[in-house]
Amino acid sequence: MEPNSLSLLFAAFLIATLAVKLWLASRHIRHVAQHRDAVPAQFAAKIPLAAHQKAADYTVAKTKLKIVLLVVNAAVLVGFTLLGGLQWLSVMLTPQFGTGMGYQIALIAAVAIISGAIDLPFDYYKQFTLEERFGFNKMTPSLFFSDLVKHSIVGAVIGLPLLWVTLALMEKAGSLWWLYAWLLWCGFQLFMLSFYQSLVAPLFNKFTPLEDDSLRARIEGLMQRVGFASKGLFVMDGSRRSAHGNAYFSGFGAAKRIVFFDTLLSRLAPNEIEAVLAHELGHFKLNHVIKRVGVMFVLSLVFLALLGWLKGQAWFYLGLGVTPLLDGSNDAMALILFMFALPVFTFLFSPLLSITSRKNEFEADAFAAKHSNSQDLISALVKLYEDNASTLTPDPLHSAFYDSHPPASVRVQKLLAA
Numbered sequence: 001m002e003p004n005s006l007s008l009l010f011a012a013f014l015i016a017t018l019a020v021k022l023w024l025a026s027r028h029i030r031h032v033a034q035h036r037d038a039v040p041a042q043f044a045a046k047i048p049l050a051a052h053q054k055a056a057d058y059t060v061a062k063t064k065l066k067i068v069l070l071v072v073n074a075a076v077l078v079g080f081t082l083l084g085g086l087q088w089l090s091v092m093l094t095p096q097f098g099t100g101m102g103y104q105i106a107l108i109a110a111v112a113i114i115s116g117a118i119d120l121p122f123d124y125y126k127q128f129t130l131e132e133r134f135g136f137n138k139m140t141p142s143l144f145f146s147d148l149v150k151h152s153i154v155g156a157v158i159g160l161p162l163l164w165v166t167l168a169l170m171e172k173a174g175s176l177w178w179l180y181a182w183l184l185w186c187g188f189q190l191f192m193l194s195f196y197q198s199l200v201a202p203l204f205n206k207f208t209p210l211e212d213d214s215l216r217a218r219i220e221g222l223m224q225r226v227g228f229a230s231k232g233l234f235v236m237d238g239s240r241r242s243a244h245g246n247a248y249f250s251g252f253g254a255a256k257r258i259v260f261f262d263t264l265l266s267r268l269a270p271n272e273i274e275a276v277l278a279h280e281l282g283h284f285k286l287n288h289v290i291k292r293v294g295v296m297f298v299l300s301l302v303f304l305a306l307l308g309w310l311k312g313q314a315w316f317y318l319g320l321g322v323t324p325l326l327d328g329s330n331d332a333m334a335l336i337l338f339m340f341a342l343p344v345f346t347f348l349f350s351p352l353l354s355i356t357s358r359k360n361e362f363e364a365d366a367f368a369a370k371h372s373n374s375q376d377l378i379s380a381l382v383k384l385y386e387d388n389a390s391t392l393t394p395d396p397l398h399s400a401f402y403d404s405h406p407p408a409s410v411r412v413q414k415l416l417a418a
């Protein structure tokens with residue numbers, strides 16, 4: 001391919017993707033605003049108008065912030081690539097770091113730091129202005145910044161060795177490096193799935209065993225009914241950061257733990273908690289978790305093979321604004337360009353992934369209805385939507401692109417019909 005053709009193709013996809021995203025966001029805002037004045041009929045008895053309007057305002061505010069971010073991120077992407085930002089960084093770093101491993105790590109670190117610094121004011125604004133305005137923020141600025149420092153350290157401790165090995169494979173493992181890198185990456189993913197909960201999560205939150213005996217008995221009864229063995233039930237102090245509630249389980253094989261946000265426990269009745277957990281267990285028992293990991297592994301193999309080919313093509317660098325080094329390694333640059341370009345070319349396919357994920361949600365709901373109680377799940381969903389100020393009236397097309405979960409109204413309808 002000619003470098004210019006790639007530049008044009010990249011620009012065309014970037015503009016198309018940005019246009020679709022902005023269009024979806026504006027549709028979403030309009031749709032939510034149009035339905036602001038009345039609670040949808042099926043929820044009218046359960047959700048007060050004030051809560052519905054709060055959800056509408058919260059959704060509109062979040063979507064407006066997203067529009068700003070879309071434009072900023074697109075500009076940053078063009079700045080790094082076609083406008084020569086990466087090329088400039090590379091020229092700045094080579095005198096100090098040479099063109100070997102030190103340079104490569106420095107280049108990736110520099111890109112990560114610059115991107116993080118651009119995101120920071122938006123993250124701060126979102127937490128302390130937007131979330132604050134709607135009563136969801138429970139963080140102090142000092143917790144925000146200590147989280148930032150911890151995340152950076154954890155990211156470096158985990159990421160740097162992984163990056164180093166990947167770059168070493170790219171340089172030394174021959175033409176099949178991408179296959180070895182894939183094996184490494186899969187192994188790392190499985191390791192994180194198994195040990196994230198015990199190694200990393202405690203750095204950010206406190207986990208205490210669930211103490212409520214009657215609730216525990218109830219949950220253990222459910223686990224027995226569906227044949228699920230867990231390594232323990234834990235409560236997480238989610239309320240330290242946010243008023244949003246959630247339940248999840250994490251871990252793999254024998255290390256499975258069930259974690260409840262304290263915000264969820266304080267809001268839902270025991271029968272509703274059981275129904276929510278039954279939904280989560282449904283994901284596990286119906287093999288959604290394994291399938292998702294499998295799809296991730298297959299996609300990453302395809303993408304790594306593609307990167308394996310692209311990294312040897314001069315037009316790949318030139319077309320994205322970078323002159324490849326003749327007497328040094330371009331591997332880190334190839335990684336960065338690939339990470340930047342990939343989402344631009346794949347976004348338009350994202351509804352395909354949402355379709356599967358929605359299908360899984362319906363199946364998990366049906367599982368919960370069968371092994372727990374559909375009325376309890378409905379009332380839990382209603383409370384969670386109200387508490388999280390999630391809109392009940394999303395724009396259907398926006399939802400198809402972005403939402404892993406079907407709209408609440410559709411889920412409730414299906415549960416009632418079952």
Ligand SMILES: [Zn+2]
Pocket residue numbers: 279280283361364
């Ligand atoms: Zn689910």
